[in-house]
Amino acid sequence: MSKAKVAILGSGNIGTDLMIKVMRNARHLGMGVMVGVDPESDGLARARRLGVATTHEGIDGLTRMPEWQDVKVVFDATSAYAHKRNSEIAIAAGKQVIDLTPAAIGPYTVPVVNLDANLDQRNVNMVTCGGQATIPMVYAVKRVSKAVPYAEIVASISSKSAGPGTRANIDEFTQTTRGAIEQVGGAARGKAIIILNPAEPPLIMRDTVFTLSQGAEPEEIEASVEAMVKEVQSYVPGYRLKQKVQFERIGNNAPLKIPGYGEFTGIKSSIFLEVEGAAHYLPAYSGNLDIMTSAAMATADRWVERTLAA
Template sequence: MSNERISVAIIGSGNIGTDLMIKVLRNSKYLKMGAMVGIDPHSDGLARAARLGIPITSDGIEGLVKLPNFHEIKIVFDATSAGAHAHHNAVLQQYGIQVIDLTPAAIGPYVVPVVNLDEHRDAPNINMVTCGGQATIPMVKAVSQVAKVHYAEIITSIASKSAGPGTRANIDEFTETTSKAIEEVGGAQKGKAIIIMNPAEPPLIMRDTVYCLAEAGADQQAIRQSVKAMADAVQAYVPGYRLKQEVQFEEFKTDRPLNIPGIGKLPGLKVSIFLEVEGAAHYLPAYAGNLDIMTSAALAAAERFAETHLNKKIA
């Protein structure tokens, strides 16, 4: 294969977009930066892009379309907000551009790279769920690959300082999108998501807790092995992703079932998984693992898309 790369644009010059730009420049094998797009002409992200010689516009999606090199761009990352994404996607689809959505808008299918990326390589729009979803859904899937999961609940705890205005504006969408993806991608019959913004100083690294109620009699050793293998797979593109301790199990028999709101009393095997996500500190602080896992997952998806584009070109 030649050294040719696919040109990409990032909409959103805030923390997530800027971190993603640096990841594309430093770590990408198949991508090159075609444009950085924002709406604040004084944003640090646009200033950095300009210093690096990347085409920029502070006129949003309309400015992107007017850039001289727009026709070269094949993939666009949207790191803005769920509300803005619908308009951005409508414009980009007119030009046949593949869109990777880092907001909780969920217009396209939910994608967690280690779980279902290959199923959606040709999708015009994919949704990267949420930071909590990227961290925890692989664990729910690891359990559901071994045993039926009646219910899965995830609690994501992030440093308050790592939650920008976009994250704060999308809290409702976060819980709804993550809950649905736990079911659709993770394989749980019922999912629930909770997010906690911790104001502690110094800021704490992202932590995630995953609780699954699996069918009674599930093979504990097989679940442990599946969880470990999945954690290793995520770590391949998010180096700071790790299990904090051994997987914990608790059995609930028919004479002492677990009461789950909205479902009722169920016997089964409770599986508890404890995670930590440390950021790579490319642009964001190391404690902002919640933002780093989103940009890392989006980059992993774009790399696969670009590889597909290049293979089609060669064929």
């Protein structure tokens, strides 16, 4: 099967890292066009050096290029604001859209949790870097439990790995991640927090997941979490537990009060993660970029494998 050509909208950190991943690691994808709006951006310059067609005129410039006809998949790594129009144009032209912004026009998609259920969608949303790292853990708890009334995640990333697009979308990050914790992870209520850490030297991405669950013993939760880590590592090798899962049993003598839910008794699980990047474009501390671009590429590869090989 010949490789499907892709276009990447956004020549910043995420888009450039994704381009390099597609060129090095994709099974069914090939680079078609790198698209930006700043003719002097490093991403466009790097694409040109690698022999990739480029335009600095956004999606309008892309649609005027002869390469547009051969593009099968459009990755959007611009902004939540710009994505609506980008998606409308790409879908009208019959393209598959992989959304790396927090726009969430299409269904939230986390490859190890619900990718197969969304393969018929023309636009799928990759949630956020924090969502890709933590939602598999929420789901790992949920799949062995009767209920997960509450889940909270804290994503801490190096300031140096947060470009202008990430910084402009902080509100969308928290809202999108919270929604996906509930809709994909399976928690009744979710909360998301992002921290931009200015420490020097820069720290590797760290994520903390807290869940309140009922109907499963700690041993079952621990086994499910460890199995899920291995599943995520199939496309993000730098994804790992920092330590063993920590548990606290909440009894009737001291129940927790969850707003909108009531009193909770059961198991509190604390899961501590680290995501080391593959250093394809930025240094290894940029695991937040790596997990987003790796998840997006895995999604597109699977879509092409099923759709275009038929």
